[in-house]
Amino acid sequence: MARFSFNISATDGKARxxxxxxxxxxxxxxxxxxxxxxxxVKAMKPEDVRATGADIILGNTYHLxxxxxxxxxxxLGGLHxxxxxxxxxxxxxxxxxxxxxxxxxxxxxxxxxxxxxxxGSKHLLTPERSMEIQRLxxxxxxxxxxxxPRADGxxxxxxxxxxxxxxxxxRSREAFDAGEDHAAGAAxxxxxxxxxDEGLRRESADALTAIGFDGYAIGxxxxxxxxxxxxxxxDFAPDQLPADRPRYLMGVGKPDDLVxxxxxxxxxxxxxxxxxxxxxxxxxxxxxxxxLRNARFAEDTAPLDPRCxxxxxxxxxxxxxxxxxxxxxxxxxxxxxxxxxSFYQQLMGAMRDAIGSGRFATFTADFRRDYFxxxxx
Amino acid sequence: MARFSFNISATDGKARxxxxxxxxxxxxxxxxxxxxxxxxVKAMKPEDVRATGADIILGNTYHLxxxxxxxxxxxLGGLHxxxxxxxxxxxxxxxxxxxxxxxxxxxxxxxxxxxxxxxGSKHLLTPERSMEIQRLxxxxxxxxxxxxPRADGxxxxxxxxxxxxxxxxxRSREAFDAGEDHAAGAAxxxxxxxxxDEGLRRESADALTAIGFDGYAIGxxxxxxxxxxxxxxxDFAPDQLPADRPRYLMGVGKPDDLVxxxxxxxxxxxxxxxxxxxxxxxxxxxxxxxxLRNARFAEDTAPLDPRCxxxxxxxxxxxxxxxxxxxxxxxxxxxxxxxxxSFYQQLMGAMRDAIGSGRFATFTADFRRDYFxxxxx
Numbered sequence: 001m002a003r004f005s006f007n008i009s010a011t012d013g014k015a016r017x018x019x020x021x022x023x024x025x026x027x028x029x030x031x032x033x034x035x036x037x038x039x040x041v042k043a044m045k046p047e048d049v050r051a052t053g054a055d056i057i058l059g060n061t062y063h064l065x066x067x068x069x070x071x072x073x074x075x076l077g078g079l080h081x082x083x084x085x086x087x088x089x090x091x092x093x094x095x096x097x098x099x100x101x102x103x104x105x106x107x108x109x110x111x112x113x114x115x116x117x118x119x120g121s122k123h124l125l126t127p128e129r130s131m132e133i134q135r136l137x138x139x140x141x142x143x144x145x146x147x148x149p150r151a152d153g154x155x156x157x158x159x160x161x162x163x164x165x166x167x168x169x170x171r172s173r174e175a176f177d178a179g180e181d182h183a184a185g186a187a188x189x190x191x192x193x194x195x196x197d198e199g200l201r202r203e204s205a206d207a208l209t210a211i212g213f214d215g216y217a218i219g220x221x222x223x224x225x226x227x228x229x230x231x232x233x234x235d236f237a238p239d240q241l242p243a244d245r246p247r248y249l250m251g252v253g254k255p256d257d258l259v260x261x262x263x264x265x266x267x268x269x270x271x272x273x274x275x276x277x278x279x280x281x282x283x284x285x286x287x288x289x290x291x292l293r294n295a296r297f298a299e300d301t302a303p304l305d306p307r308c309x310x311x312x313x314x315x316x317x318x319x320x321x322x323x324x325x326x327x328x329x330x331x332x333x334x335x336x337x338x339x340x341x342s343f344y345q346q347l348m349g350a351m352r353d354a355i356g357s358g359r360f361a362t363f364t365a366d367f368r369r370d371y372f373x374x375x376x377x
Numbered sequence: 378m379a380r381f382s383f384n385i386s387a388t389d390g391k392a393r394x395x396x397x398x399x400x401x402x403x404x405x406x407x408x409x410x411x412x413x414x415x416x417x418v419k420a421m422k423p424e425d426v427r428a429t430g431a432d433i434i435l436g437n438t439y440h441l442x443x444x445x446x447x448x449x450x451x452x453l454g455g456l457h458x459x460x461x462x463x464x465x466x467x468x469x470x471x472x473x474x475x476x477x478x479x480x481x482x483x484x485x486x487x488x489x490x491x492x493x494x495x496x497g498s499k500h501l502l503t504p505e506r507s508m509e510i511q512r513l514x515x516x517x518x519x520x521x522x523x524x525x526p527r528a529d530g531x532x533x534x535x536x537x538x539x540x541x542x543x544x545x546x547x548r549s550r551e552a553f554d555a556g557e558d559h560a561a562g563a564a565x566x567x568x569x570x571x572x573x574d575e576g577l578r579r580e581s582a583d584a585l586t587a588i589g590f591d592g593y594a595i596g597x598x599x600x601x602x603x604x605x606x607x608x609x610x611x612d613f614a615p616d617q618l619p620a621d622r623p624r625y626l627m628g629v630g631k632p633d634d635l636v637x638x639x640x641x642x643x644x645x646x647x648x649x650x651x652x653x654x655x656x657x658x659x660x661x662x663x664x665x666x667x668x669l670r671n672a673r674f675a676e677d678t679a680p681l682d683p684r685c686x687x688x689x690x691x692x693x694x695x696x697x698x699x700x701x702x703x704x705x706x707x708x709x710x711x712x713x714x715x716x717x718x719s720f721y722q723q724l725m726g727a728m729r730d731a732i733g734s735g736r737f738a739t740f741t742a743d744f745r746r747d748y749f750x751x752x753x754x
Contacts (some may be wrong), residue, residue, distance in 0.1 A: 039700060043707040068675065068700045075676060076696050084692045279707075298445065299452060315461045319453050323416060323445045330420040330656075330707055 004187040004214045006246050012360040014238070014265040017352045020215075020246055023185035024080070024140055025087040027055040029246060030262045030355075032348045033090060033270040034341050038063045039073075039083040042275050043333045044341065046085045052310070052338065053345030056088040056140070058270045061133050062097035065123070066116050070136040078138030090141035090270070093130045093172070093191075096148045096219070096250070107147065109164065127171035135179050139186055143217065144172035146191045151223045155197060162193040162200050166207040173211050187214035189248060192241065195220050196233050205240035215246035218266070222251045231260050238265035255284060255347055256371060259364055262351050274344045278337030281325040285343065288371050292336065297322040310342035381564040381591045383623050383644075389737040391615070391642040394729045397592075397623055400562035401457075401517055402464040404432040406623060407639045407728055409721045410467060410647040415440045416450075416460040419652050420710045421718065423462045429687070429715065430722030433465040433517070435647045438510050439474035442500070443493050447513040455515030467518035467647070470507045470549070470568075473525045473596070473627070484524065486541065504548035512556050516563055520594065521549035523568045528600045532574060539570040539577050542596075543584040550588050564591035566625060569618065572597050573610050582617035592623035595643070599628045608637050615642035632661060632724055633748060636741055639728050651721045655714030658702040662720065665748050669713065674699035687719035 006029075008018040020027040034041045034049055036057045041049045049057060059079055064070060076082050079089055095112070098105060102114035111126030130145035145168050149161035169190050176188045190213035194200030208216060218237050221230050230252075238247050248268035249261050258269055274284060281293040285305035290297075292304075303313035304321060312335045324332030354363035383406075385395040397404040411418045411426055413434045418426045426434060436456055441447060453459050456466055472489070475482060479491035488503030507522035522545050526538035546567050553565045567585035571577030585593060595614050598607050607629075615624050625645035626638050635646055651661060658670040662682035667674075669681075680690035681698060689712045701709030731740035 038704050038706060039697070040706050040708040043711070045708070045711065067704060068696075072676060076678060076694065082694070082697055082700075084697075299449060301453060317453065317459070319445075320416070320459055320461075323459075327415050327444060329415060329417050330710060331417040331422070333707060334420070334422065334711065 003185050006215070006244065008244070010356045010358070012355045012358050013263065015262050015351070015355045015360050016265065016267060017355040018267075022088050022140055022187065025055060027088060027268075028348075028352060029267040030258075030348055030351055031055060031268045032258065032344045033058045033268065034275060034344075035060070035270055035272045036083065036085070036089075037272075038067065039079060041337075041341070043279060043330070043337045044275070046083060048338055049085070049341065050087065052342040053349060054087075054341065056090060057085060059089050059091045059137060059139070060097060061091050061094035061130060061137070062101060062125075064091075064137060065094065065125075065133050066118055066121075070133040074136040074138075078136075080138055088140040089138070090189075091134045091137055091139035091143065092250075093143040093145040094125050094133070095130070095146045098125055099148055109167070111145070111168075112147075127168045128175040131172055131175035131179060135184075135186075138184075141215070142176060142186050142188045144169045144188065144190045144213070146193060146219055148220055148223070149193070149195070151195055151220065151225050153195075155200070158193075158195045158197065159200055162204050165191065165193045166204060169208055169213075170211055173213070189213055189215040189217050189246075191217040191219040191250070192237065193220045194237075196225060196229055198233075198236050201233070201237045202240050205237075209242055213245070215248060215268075216241040217248040217250050219250050221249065222253055222257075222271075227254075227257060227260070230257070231264065234261055234264040234266070255344070256368070258344075258347065259351065259367055262355075263360070263364060274340035275337050278340040279333040281332070281336065282340075283321070283336055283343075284340050286367075286370050287373060288375065292318065292321045292325045292332075294322070304336075304339055305343065308339065308343060309346060310339050312336075312339040312342070380562050383592070383621065385621070387733045387735070389732045389735050390640065392639050392728070392732045392737050393642065393644060394732040395644075399465050399517055399564065402432060404465060404645075405725075405729060406644040407635075407725055407732075408432060408645045409635065409725045410435045410645065411652060411718050411721075412437070412647055412649045413460065413462070413466075414649075415444065416456060418714075418718070420656060420707070420714045421652070423460060425715055426462070426718065427464065429719040430726060431464075431718065433467060434462060436466050436468045436514060436516070437474060438468050438471035438507060438514070439478060439502075441468075441514060442471065442502075442510050443495055443498075447510040451513040451515075455513075457515055465517040466515070467566075468511045468514055468516035468520065469627075470520040470522040471502050471510070472507070472523045475502055476525055486544070488522070488545075489524075504545045505552040508549055508552035508556060512561075512563070515561075518592070519553060519563050519565050521546045521565065521567045521590070523570060523596055525597055525600070526570070526572070528572055528597065528602050530572075532577070535570075535572045535574065536577055539581050542568065542570045543581060546585055547588055550590070566590055566592040566594050566623075568594040568596040568627070569614065570597045571614075573602060573606055575610075575613050578610070578614045579617050582614075586619055590622070592625060592645075593618040594625040594627050594645075596627050598626065599630055599634075599648075604631075604634060604637070607634070608641065611638055611641040611643070632721070633745070635721075635724065636728065636744055639732075640737070640741060651717035652714050655717040656710040658709070658713065659717075660698070660713055660720075661717050663744075663747050664750060665752065669695065669698045669702045669709075671699070681713075681716055682720065685716065685720060686723060687716050689713075689716040689719070
């Protein structure tokens with residue numbers, strides 16, 4: 001088997017469906033990757049994550065380097081063995097979360113110095129160290145180290161940041177190739193930056209393509225710009241990236257975000273939304289999101305979503321989920337996270353089927369009619 | 378099948394093993410009942426509770442009458458359907474938890490008036506209302522309504538309280554028999570009181586036996602008196618109760634408590650300890666309890682208990698459990714609760730096997746040698 005291959009089996013408009021083949025398993029695309037921040041998809045056993053239909057999960061370099069530590073994970077046999085997940089894992093580079101979570105950041109050409117949000121300890125993250133950490137974790141898909149600038153910065157600031165990220169992408173490529181990742185079957189993805197600016201996105205895409213990566217991510221979106229601006233950017237950004245490589249939209253999103261992004265040629269997604277919402281009492285359904293804490297569910301014996309095929313909807317009522325969430329029971333977080341992740345995978349599966357049979361436009365129209373039911377996005 | 382039957386298949390000293398047969402399933406004895414306070418065994422799916430080996434779980438009348446409410450549970454089809462557990466459920470009477478959890482209690486011959494710890498709302502719990510609530514929940518084993526007095530009260534205070542509990546036991550019997558529980562296959566247990574006093578325990582046992590119950594619980598122990606005093610009481614209390622009926626020691630206990638109580642003729646137990654400890658990072662093993670938060674486990678690749686047959690010990694290391702508990706991850710509570718409940722069931726199974734094959738004395742000696750390893754209980 002090839003180390004990494006991407007096969008597009010069908011297209012419908014700009015939407016594509018296919019499969020990424022890797023040593024640890026096949027990833028059906030468009031793919032949604034549940035987020036396993038601290039070596040756990042929160043409130044889920046890994047076998048239940050797999051049973052939702054997930055082919056790959058995401059791990060966070062920033063969290064894992066701080067606790068339990070990348071060298072420690074390596075000594076314990078790597079992230080897969082540590083957390084009992086034997087399929088592919090994509091790790092982010094740490095760049096985004098250093099900016100959003102850590103304290104006392106200082107950014108130079110070398111990298112980012114920051115203080116841990118856990119204990120204040122000082123750390124330096126560089127392209128080389130990010131590659132090393134992701135190698136120590138045993139990542140299957142390694143992300144290049146980038147800077148994710150503020151979306152409201154000036155064009156100059158965004159251009160300077162993007163240019164540095166492209167130099168860091170080159171250093172990531174070199175460090176990755178010098179390591180043992182390649183031989184171990186890992187792939188390296190570059191990350192396009194440039195915020196909402198078509199010209200900067202083009203420059204970034206050209207720089208990444210010149211370096212050459214197994215796949216290409218679109219970074220710097222879903223940072224507060226709103227769906228309209230995100231979709232406007234996705235109207236051109238994916239087309240700037242190589243058509244024969246997977247395109248990964250980082251940190252997205254709501255079900256309607258996923259549908260709109262797949263329409264625009266995206267193949268991969270990750271987001272904490274379905275799992276975080278599950279812990280907070282928000283359930284996703286084909287008829288839109290619902291808040292299970294709402295008193296109207298107290299005696300509702302229906303399943304959360306009558307169209308859902310997940311085991312939670314087969315076994316439990318809205319009334320029970322309401323009771324668990326009102327009572328702050330851990331089982332409430334467990335059951336609603338499992339439903340939400342399963343719903344997301346059912347949505348991805350439905351999109352793959354629709355693209356494969358050339359009826360994606362019908363699918364998206366039906367989805368939006370049911371999901372919004374007259375409400376606006 | 379009989380509505381309720383108890384068959385003792387073997388005895389070894391005072392220890393007994395057998396089975397309770399009920400409409401919803403067979404309960405192997407000695408039995409440990411996981412506590413499902415608020416219609417959930419915390420952090421566990423019901424199918425995983427069953428997979429640990431649990432034949433029956435416990436539900437709390439006090440919690441359920443306040444939230445979601447007994448009438449509401451009845452409208453939703455009963456507790457079994459609500460929480461997706463189709464095997465027997467024992468419900469307590471609410472008497473103990475009204476005293477330990479609620480505010481502003483007033484006890485009269487009629488019953489207990491109290492204020493909810495959730496919202497301050499006023500409630501009256503009587504033997505008749507307790508029977509009604511347990512019927513509305515759909516309980517399989519209903520507990521008589523009793524008062525659990527302070528263990529440090531005077532003999533006179535304990536005697537007066539016990540005498541009232543016996544009058545409440547009579548009213549519980551009459552209310553139960555007047556309801557639909559009996560026809561629906563439910564059983565009613567009486568509760569012996571009398572604290573540590575042999576004479577009062579005898580009076581209580583005689584009063585209960587005269588009324589007649591399907592099984593007999595020993596109440597008023599494990600309330601701070603210490604293991605030595607509890608065992609001293611269990612040296613006589615079980616013998617005062619009918620030998621051909623199940624004897625249930627309420628709210629007990631640590632693994633060594635269970636072993637010592639089975640030696641003294643107890644058939645049933647319930648306790649929050651394995652599940653609560655699991656949420657707090659304490660794991661039970663054949664070599665004694667361990668605190669998974671301890672730094673010495675940070676790189677320990679061994680399973681929590683090499684002798685344990687649970688799926689958690691098969692799949693995860695102490696290092697991973699340590700990481701999850703240090704990181705306050707929900708999965709840490711989930712995995713350790715499952716292990717602990719499984720360990721408790723393995724302990725009960727080992728006791729049943731040892732009693733059945735006439736080697737219980739050897740078992741208890743081996744258990745204590747391994748469990749305490751030179752430490753004192």
